[in-house]
Amino acid sequence: MADHASDDEVFDFANTEFTREDLVQALNDMVHEYKTLSHTFEEIKAENASLKNSSAESSSDELEDTDSLKTELSRLKIENDLLRNEASELKAEVDKLTEEMSSWNKAVSAFQNLRVSSLTG
Template sequence: MAEESTKSWADSDSETSSTSSSSSDSEQEEVHCFMANQTDDDEVFDFANSEFTREDLVQALNDMVHEYKTLSHTFEEIKAKNASLKNSSAESSSDELEYTDSLKTELSRLKIENDLWRNEASELKAEVDKLTEEMSSWNKANRSLQAI
């Protein structure tokens, strides 16, 4: 039964294949080389075993499909998480840039205000100096008048 299953699988491959027998021979060599390079731990089925059945292959395929679905689901979750992290990182960067821009604007406003206060302080100092001179001349004039 196992030989018939294996033979029917091989026959269906050869029917659908449009390559020459030398190409299928080289494919078989590649498969044998690949299988020879595997360690015993990697081998799931012993293809030389006469007890290998179609049901074993179907079960293995079902297990692989289940594992594929699990891995695909995990991949999609990680992909979504990665996209979320990229978005949050971009939003954080954008927020930081906006905050930096607002700080720069505030700093510019404060520099302008500081310059205005310096100008006003200079004007007031000049007025104080002028009034001090005027006061000094009035005091001299007052002393001169009192001395007479």
């Protein structure tokens, strides 16, 4: 049984055909496979821990980003309301000044008509 036919090969320890060397080789192969699997397991465990940490940091960063965006949105809404009020006040002032200008124009026109009629008459 010194030639290993497949990875799924299983020793039949009751079989007397096996030599001591076959058993030692099988044991050495198992130890080597165990070390390889242990190393792989530790690497995967470390990678998993790293992913958990980065995921937690990412979630924390996203929450901070969300909070700062909410704060900024709130600030912009307040600023928008203030600008709307200011625009409304300015429109009211423009309307008032337009009315005054209209009154002045009517007064000037009436004064000119009066002047013309006093000069001609």
